[in-house]
Each structure stands twice: as structure tokens, then as C-alpha cells.
Amino acid sequence: MGLDADAVLTRHGRDRTRLLDMLWDIQRAWGHLPEDVVAGIAEGLGTTANDIRETASFYHFFHTTPGGRYRIYLADTVVARMRGYDEVRARLEQETGATFGGPPDPTGSFSLLDTPCVGLSDQEPAMLVDSVVFTRLRPGKVADIIAQLRAGATPEEVANPAGLPHDDVAYVDHLVETNVRTKGPVFFRYPTDYRSLIRDCLVLTPEQINERISESGLRGRGGAGFSTGLKWQLCRSARGERKHVICNADEGEPGTFKDRVLLTRSPKQVFAGMVIAAYAIGASNGIVYLRAEYSYLIDYLQRQLDEMRADGLLGPAMMGRKGFDFDIRLQVGGGSYVCGEESALIESCEGHRGTPRLKPPFPAQRGFLGEPTCIDNVESFATIARILEEGPEWFRAMGTADSAGTRLLSVAGDCSRPGIYEVEWGTTLSAVLELVGAQDPMAVQVAGPSGECVSVAADGARQIAFEDLACNGAFTVYGAQRDLLGIVREHLKFFVDESCGICVPCRVGNTELLRGVDRVMAGHAAHADLDEMVRWSQIIRGASRCGLGATSPKPFLSTLQRFPDIYRSRFRTPHGVMLASYDLDEALAGYDAAMRELEEDVS
Amino acid sequence: MTPDGAARVHASHELPATPPPAQTVEARAGKIPIATISLCGCWGCTLSILDLDERIIPLLDAVTITRSSLTDIKRISGRCAVGFVEGGVANEENIETLEHFREHCDVLISVGACSIWGGIPSLRNTVGLAACLREAYLDSPTRVPGSPPIIPRHEEIPRLTTTVRPCHEVVHMDYFISGCPPDGDAVFSVLSDLAAGRPVNLPTAITRFD
Ligand SMILES: Cc1cc2nc3c(=O)[nH]c(=O)nc-3n(C[C@H](O)[C@H](O)[C@H](O)COP(=O)(O)O)c2cc1C
Ligand code: SF4
Ligand code: SF4
Numbered sequence: 165m166g167l168d169a170d171a172v173l174t175r176h177g178r179d180r181t182r183l184l185d186m187l188w189d190i191q192r193a194w195g196h197l198p199e200d201v202v203a204g205i206a207e208g209l210g211t212t213a214n215d216i217r218e219t220a221s222f223y224h225f226f227h228t229t230p231g232g233r234y235r236i237y238l239a240d241t242v243v244a245r246m247r248g249y250d251e252v253r254a255r256l257e258q259e260t261g262a263t264f265g266g267p268p269d270p271t272g273s274f275s276l277l278d279t280p281c282v283g284l285s286d287q288e289p290a291m292l293v294d295s296v297v298f299t300r301l302r303p304g305k306v307a308d309i310i311a312q313l314r315a316g317a318t319p320e321e322v323a324n325p326a327g328l329p330h331d332d333v334a335y336v337d338h339l340v341e342t343n344v345r346t347k348g349p350v351f352f353r354y355p356t357d358y359r360s361l362i363r364d365c366l367v368l369t370p371e372q373i374n375e376r377i378s379e380s381g382l383r384g385r386g387g388a389g390f391s392t393g394l395k396w397q398l399c400r401s402a403r404g405e406r407k408h409v410i411c412n413a414d415e416g417e418p419g420t421f422k423d424r425v426l427l428t429r430s431p432k433q434v435f436a437g438m439v440i441a442a443y444a445i446g447a448s449n450g451i452v453y454l455r456a457e458y459s460y461l462i463d464y465l466q467r468q469l470d471e472m473r474a475d476g477l478l479g480p481a482m483m484g485r486k487g488f489d490f491d492i493r494l495q496v497g498g499g500s501y502v503c504g505e506e507s508a509l510i511e512s513c514e515g516h517r518g519t520p521r522l523k524p525p526f527p528a529q530r531g532f533l534g535e536p537t538c539i540d541n542v543e544s545f546a547t548i549a550r551i552l553e554e555g556p557e558w559f560r561a562m563g564t565a566d567s568a569g570t571r572l573l574s575v576a577g578d579c580s581r582p583g584i585y586e587v588e589w590g591t592t593l594s595a596v597l598e599l600v601g602a603q604d605p606m607a608v609q610v611a612g613p614s615g616e617c618v619s620v621a622a623d624g625a626r627q628i629a630f631e632d633l634a635c636n637g638a639f640t641v642y643g644a645q646r647d648l649l650g651i652v653r654e655h656l657k658f659f660v661d662e663s664c665g666i667c668v669p670c671r672v673g674n675t676e677l678l679r680g681v682d683r684v685m686a687g688h689a690a691h692a693d694l695d696e697m698v699r700w701s702q703i704i705r706g707a708s709r710c711g712l713g714a715t716s717p718k719p720f721l722s723t724l725q726r727f728p729d730i731y732r733s734r735f736r737t738p739h740g741v742m743l744a745s746y747d748l749d750e751a752l753a754g755y756d757a758a759m760r761e762l763e764e765d766v767s
Numbered sequence: 768m769t770p771d772g773a774a775r776v777h778a779s780h781e782l783p784a785t786p787p788p789a790q791t792v793e794a795r796a797g798k799i800p801i802a803t804i805s806l807c808g809c810w811g812c813t814l815s816i817l818d819l820d821e822r823i824i825p826l827l828d829a830v831t832i833t834r835s836s837l838t839d840i841k842r843i844s845g846r847c848a849v850g851f852v853e854g855g856v857a858n859e860e861n862i863e864t865l866e867h868f869r870e871h872c873d874v875l876i877s878v879g880a881c882s883i884w885g886g887i888p889s890l891r892n893t894v895g896l897a898a899c900l901r902e903a904y905l906d907s908p909t910r911v912p913g914s915p916p917i918i919p920r921h922e923e924i925p926r927l928t929t930t931v932r933p934c935h936e937v938v939h940m941d942y943f944i945s946g947c948p949p950d951g952d953a954v955f956s957v958l959s960d961l962a963a964g965r966p967v968n969l970p971t972a973i974t975r976f977d
Contacts, residue, residue, distance in 0.1 A: 742862075746937045754896045758927075
């Protein structure tokens with residue numbers, strides 16, 4: 165193995181904040197986190213093994229017990245379920261001899277695990293074999309992959325038989341498609357000379373840059389839509405020796421994949437945006453927090469950063485400017501949706517569990533290591549580079565009064581042309597549906613599970629805009645044949661699984677909502693149950709610490725509003741005073757079952 | 768008589784009873800009828816009602832207790848303004864009794880942890896009914912050595928439910944008085960509010976335990 169706890173510690177400077185990197189090294193070398201290595205790391209960091217395990221246990225991809233030689237993570241998403249997920253899943257179990265969520269197969273070769281969306285909704289079903297991705301799965305394709313692995317090939321050899329170098333875009337393109345469907349005005353237009361762009365920016369004062377960003381009207385593209393200019397100014401004026409710029413590439417919202425495509429097609433546009441941010445707020449340290457599901461991008465992105473360093477676009481005294489030192493490193497996550505929330509992301513960057521912090525203080529005031537931190541979405545940074553290229557007026561002229569510019573949509577589901585589309589804010593739902601070749605659409609999940617499920621019939625004229633239908637980029641089309649209630653269940657289950665658990669309303673309430681939907685599906689609910697679920701929703705939304713809890717009841721609430729019949733048609737009429745949701749048959753079945761079970765032991 | 772001809776055991780409310788004297792009937796007229804019942808609980812909550820101490824005397828000028836857990840009569844004759852329910856739902860008799868209370872009480876109150884969320888009895892939900900019966904009757908350390916392994920089962924014995932559930936999962940409950948058991952002050956506060964026709968106002972001071 166050639167690696168022990170000490171080597172891992174040394175590689176990462178015995179720095180607790182790099183714990184996730186250490187855990188990845190251990191996991192890659194041993195296949196899990198062996199107790200003695202964890203103990204060694206704990207000792208080296210001056211903490212306890214339980215502390216390390218507690219952190220590791222927060223993340224999907226870290227395992228404290230050995231699994232099969234290969235861990236296969238099949239993405240369980242709403243879109244995958246439209247595309248033959250069930251057959252693929254069954255075939256995986258059949259071919260490997262393992263069961264999902266169960267122990268490895270008897271030969272110890274494979275473990276099968278469920279995972280939420282891996283950012284490939286336009287090419288589902290998809291799976292990761294350790295960190296190697298396979299898309300557009302069919303039962304036959306799965307059988308072939310498993311056969312090759314059994315015959316001794318590594319996942320890497322199966323996926324990349326030509327041995328393309330990992331830092332080459334050809335490798336990334338070979339593994340996944342980018343499906344860019346529109347060119348410009350902001351994205352995917354023509355190659356930009358980032359050297360001259362950054363040089364031109366450095367001629368301006370930081371204040372002038374901040375002014376331009378404010379004038380452009382840019383609002384964050386990560387979901388919340390906070391004014392980027394205002395955030396930068398807050399961060400600039402915050403007191404702190406050192407400041408940080410973090411690019412949020414966690415992209416965990418089921419249905420979005422635009423950040424992956426931006427990082428593949430236009431990484432330097434994103435990094436240029438970060439450099440400009442660093443200059444504008446006075447930051448010296450940059451981090452790209454990349455979700456672990458996108459590990460196939462790591463080498464490619466490292467090479468882009470190396471090229472920028474070689475060009476003098478990163479590093480000390482950039483472009484000869486004394487005092488402007490800025491560099492960027494990649495931080496790979498561990499598998500956790502809530503780590504996309506900015507303060508959870510910062511906790512994760514510091515080597516902790518991804519538990520969101522209480523706000524205020526906001527990251528701009530006290531963020532990474534307690535220092536002022538400007539954290540923005542991948543698309544926000546890419547947009548910034550273009551705003552400074554073309555000017556704020558150019559940008560402001562596009563979109564609507566409250567939503568300047570354009571938005572990248574990650575389109576998937578029932579449509580003939582899934583992929584990435586750039587639309588001006590203000591474009592109507594119907595126009596987007598037409599653009600993407602929607603097939604008999606009934607509903608659209610705008611902004612993923614945390615957004616809204618809208619009705620094509622009732623909401624077609626609504627605009628994609630912060631002031632109307634806010635959208636974080638996910639746009640999933642559901643055709644008339646889809647089971648919306650089943651989709652609501654999937655989404656609620658996602659939030660139950662991904663809640664960090666620190667707030668009781670989020671931890672318990674989402675489970676209650678899921679049980680409520682299960683009751684409706686089983687035909688055991690009456691109107692009163694829905695009222696109860698609405699009350700729970702209000703509690704969850706109002707009393708949760710972070711945006712996960714603030715949005716998690718939306719799959720239920722938005723469908724209740726738009727498609728009440730999916731609930732009503734399954735109501736049961738209560739008999740007498742007993743609640744419809746009380747399952748009398750189930751309640752009375754247990755005793756006879758128990759007696760049967762004990763039959764042999766009683767006289 | 769049951770179908771197999773065995774003598775049927777009567778429930779308490781089916782037993783012959785002497786009607787109360789006319790005086791008593793008269794004295795009760797105009798008072799607010801209340802009832803209490805113990806489902807699957809330990810009677811601790813019921814005893815909390817006795818913790819009203821001497822306050823119960825003036826209260827009895829306003830209310831009359833038509834049925835109480837102390838007499839163990841499980842059926843109410845006529846309507847009741849308020850029903851107090853101790854304990855959760857753990858067998859089929861609990862279900863029937865709770866339904867009966869719901870049908871006959873204007874206001875139904877869950878009293879105590881067992882009624883509100885299942886409480887101690889619901890710990891059995893985590894092990895399953897078979898394991899629970901095995902532990903109680905077959906593997907029990909108090910089982911007489913050499914005795915035949917028997918789990919009581921008879922049509923007169925209510926079947927246990929698969930899991931113990933809180934009352935509000937079976938019928939609608941109007942109020943909840945928390946505690947294990949709730950303080951006598953809490954019971955008094957709710958009862959006197961209801962008796963005076965005031966909206967129920969249970970100060971958190973009496974229902975917070977930390
Ligand atoms: C549960 C949760 C998950 C989030 N996931 C992401 C994400 O994957 N990517 C992202 O950019 N923002 C995400 N956000 C929003 C971030 O907290 C933050 O608002 C954003 O990164 C700020 O960048 P912006 O101003 O450029 O939008 C998430 C928020 C919540 C509450
Ligand atoms: S709302 Fe949910 S995810 Fe967010 S901090 Fe609270 S428990 Fe964690
Ligand atoms: S809540 Fe406590 S006191 Fe009341 S019945 Fe249950 S165990 Fe007994």
C-alpha cells in the first residue's frame with residue numbers, strides 16, 4: 165500500500181481542515197476507513213478517533229466498514245425512474261449477486277448502494293463505480309460492465325479503454341455528455357482571452373469592479389438570488405486579515421447539471437470570475453468546492469489551474485501587481501446535499517460535518533476559518549467574467565426588472581432535447597417547453613425538489629424570473645403519464661435522507677410528511693391528514709435553520725396547490741369517529757401473526 | 768353466551784347497577800358532566816386528578832364526574848362535556864373504548880405521555896409483538912419452573928394491537944396535557960377553564976420540565 169496514517173497526515177500538512185482530503189486518501193487506498201488508520205489520523209491531529217468517525221459518518225462516500233472490492237452507486241432519481249432505472253437496478257443485483265443496501269456479494273467483489281442525483285439527469289440512468297461514472301445504462305450494458313470487472317478489468321479500464329489522459333477534456337467528454345443546446349449571449353459563445361480580461365480588470369480599482377457588478381443587477385445563481393454586488397461590498401468592507409473566495413460547485417439539487425457543464429466547457433471563465441472577485445474584495449485564498457460525484461473533473465480542472473498559474477493568472481503578485489496574491493485549490497466533498505448550503509460548505513471545507521451554521525454572522529462577515537468569505541455559485545462566477553467583458557449595461561439590458569441577464573437551465577425529463585439551455589430571465593414556461601421539445605407535458609419541476617412543481621396548463625404564461633418563477637437552474641419536465649404523487653414521495657425521501665438533523669422540525673417533520681404521503685398512497689388518508697401535513701409544513705419551513713428545511717415541504721405544498729386531485733382521488737371516507745389514517749386491519753393483524761410465529765414454542 | 772356455549776364474561780358497564788337516589792340526580796343536574804378513562808397507561812395520570820386535593824371540592828359544584836377510571840366503568844351513559852384519556856392504544860378494547868369516548872364527549876383530552884405519544888408501553892414497538900410476548904410469557908424469569916409454555920389467548924381477552932399508538936392517531940383529540948404524569952395544577956387549570964367556559968390556556972410554566 166505504501167501509505168499509512170503518517171504519510172496521509174504529512175501529505176496534508178497535519179492540517180485538520182484538510183480532513184476530507186485525508187479521508188479520501190484513506191478510502192481510496194484501503195477501500196474504507198480502517199480503525200487503526202483512523203486512530204493514527206486522530207492522534208496526529210490531536211483529536212479522538214470518534215471525532216474523525218463522527219465527521220466521516222456525515223458523508224455518503226466514506227465507509228467505516230469494508231465493502232465489496234467495487235462500490236457501485238446507482239443514482240436513484242425521478243428522471244432515472246422514467247428511463248428504465250428499475251430494470252437496470254434489477255440487472256445489477258442479478259449480475260453482481262449483491263443487493264442494494266445489503267452486504268457485498270459472496271465473492272466480495274461488489275457492494276450496491278443507492279445515491280441521489282449525480283448531476284446527469286440528461287443521460288440517466290447513471291452510476292458511479294467508485295469514482296468512475298457510467299451513463300445511459302441499459303440492462304445489457306450493465307451486464308457487460310460487470311462481466312468486464314469480474315474478468316479483472318478496473319472500472320477505469322472499462323470506462324476509458326483508450327487510456328485517455330485524465331486531465332484532457334477528451335476524457336471528460338468520453339465519460340459524460342455536455343449537451344449544450346444554445347450558444348450565448350453569456351455562455352458557450354467563443355473562446356475569451358482571459359489574460360487580457362483579467363489585465364483590464366486589474367486596471368480598475370476594486371471599488372469600480374464592485375460598482376460594475378452592482379450596476380449589472382446580477383443576483384446569485386445558486387438559488388437564493390442575493391445581490392452579488394452587495395455581497396461583495398459587504399465582504400470587502402468586512403474586517404479581516406485574510407479573505408477567501410469560494411466557488412460553490414456542489415450542485416446537489418436533483419435535476420441540475422449546468423455547473424458540471426460550465427466546469428467542463430468553460431472552466432477558465434469560472435476561474436477568471438473568481439480572480440476578479442478576489443481582487444474586488446481583497447482575498448488571497450480561493451477554493452472550488454467540487455461535489456465528489458464530479459471526481460472525473462478533478463485532474464482536468466487541476467490542469468486548467470496549472471495553466472493559469474503558468475500564465476501568471478494565479479499565484480503571487482499576479483500580473484506584476486504587488487500585494488495581489490491569489491490562488492485556487494480544489495476541495496472535493498464527501499457526498500452530501502446540504503453541503504451546498506454556504507455555511508455547511510464552509511464547515512466541510514474546515515474538515516467538519518456539513519452542519520449549517522446559524523446566520524448571522526453571514527459568510528461575508530465570518531466565513532471560512534472565521535474570516536470574511538465570498539461564496540458564489542459556478543454560474544455566478546462565469547457570468548461575472550462576461551459582465552466585465554461586455555459591461556454592466558449590456559447585461560442589465562437582458563432579462564426583467566428584478567432579474568437581470570440570463571439563466572442556464574438544466575433540462576431533463578419528458579422532452580426530446582434534454583441538455584443545457586441559456587434563456588433570458590422572463591422567458592415563459594411555455595416558451596421553454598417549446599424550445600426543449602417537451603412531450604405531452606403536464607407539470608414541470610422548476611428549481612428541483614426545493615423549487616416548485618408547476619402545472620403546464622395553469623402556469624404556462626409564467627416567467628422564469630426571481631419575481632415570478634424563481635429557478636436555480638433545474639427544469640424537469642413531467643409528461644401526462646407520470647405519477648406525480650410518486651415523484652413527490654421521491655423528493656420528500658430525498659430531504660429526509662439529506663437533512664443534517666440538527667433542527668427537530670426538519671428532522672422529524674420531513675419524516676412525518678413522508679409518512680403522510682405514504683398514507684395517501686396507501687389510500688389511508690382523509691382531508692384532515694392533509695390539513696395536518698400543511699400544518700407540519702408550516703412548522704418545518706418556519707422553524708428550520710437552513711434553506712433545506714425552509715424548502716423541503718415544497719414538493720408537497722406545490723402539488724397540493726396545483727394538482728389537488730392526486731391527493732383527493734385517493735382519499736378514504738372515514739367510518740364513524742375512527743380516523744381514516746388509522747389502519748385497523750394492520751393494527752389487529754400483528755397479534756395473530758405473533759401467535760403464529762410463536763406457535764411451535766407454546767403448548 | 769358465546770357461540771361455543773361458554774358463559775360470557777360481562778363488562779363492568781353491563782353489570783346490573785342501582786340507580787342513584789333522586790336527590791343525587793337532582794344535585795347533579797346542571798353540572799358539567801366529565802368522564803375519565805385509562806387505556807394503556809399506569810394510572811399515574813388518573814392519580815394526578817386526585818392531586819387537585821381540596822381544590823376538587825369547589826370544582827365539584829360546577830362539574831360532575833359521571834365515569835371515572837376509579838370505578839373502571841368504560842361506557843358513558845348520555846353525553847359528556849369533557850373526557851380525559853390516560854394511556855395509549857394497545858389493544859382492541861382500547862380502540863373501542865376510545866371510539867366510545869369520542870362519540871360521547873364534546874371535548875376529548877389526551878392526558879400524559881402515554882396518551883400523547885404512546886409513552887412507556889410503546890417501547891414494545893421497537894421489538895415487535897412476538898418478541899414481546901416471548902419475553903413476557905415464555906422466557907420470563909418469573910415463569911414457574913416446569914410450567915407449560917402458555918401465552919394467554921381467548922376470545923374474551925382483547926387482542927394486542929401490532930403497535931402501541933397515541934390516541935390522536937386513532938380518533939381526533941382536542942387537547943393535550945403533557946407530563947408523565949402531568950402536574951395536578953395542569954389538570955386543574957384545564958378543568959377550571961373548561962368549567963368556566965373560558966378558552967383553555969395552559970401556561971407553559973406547568974408543562975415544561977427542563
Ligand atoms: C440545502 C441547500 C443546498 C444548496 N446547494 C447549493 C449548490 O449546490 N450550489 C450552489 O451554488 N448553491 C447552493 N445553495 C445556495 C448557497 O447556500 C448559496 O446561497 C450560494 O452558493 C451563493 O452563491 P450565489 O450568490 O452565487 O448564488 C444551497 C442552499 C441550500 C439551503
Ligand atoms: S433545516 Fe434541516 S438541513 Fe438545515 S440545518 Fe436544520 S436540520 Fe439541518
Ligand atoms: S403518562 Fe406516565 S403517569 Fe401517565 S399513564 Fe403514562 S406512564 Fe403513567
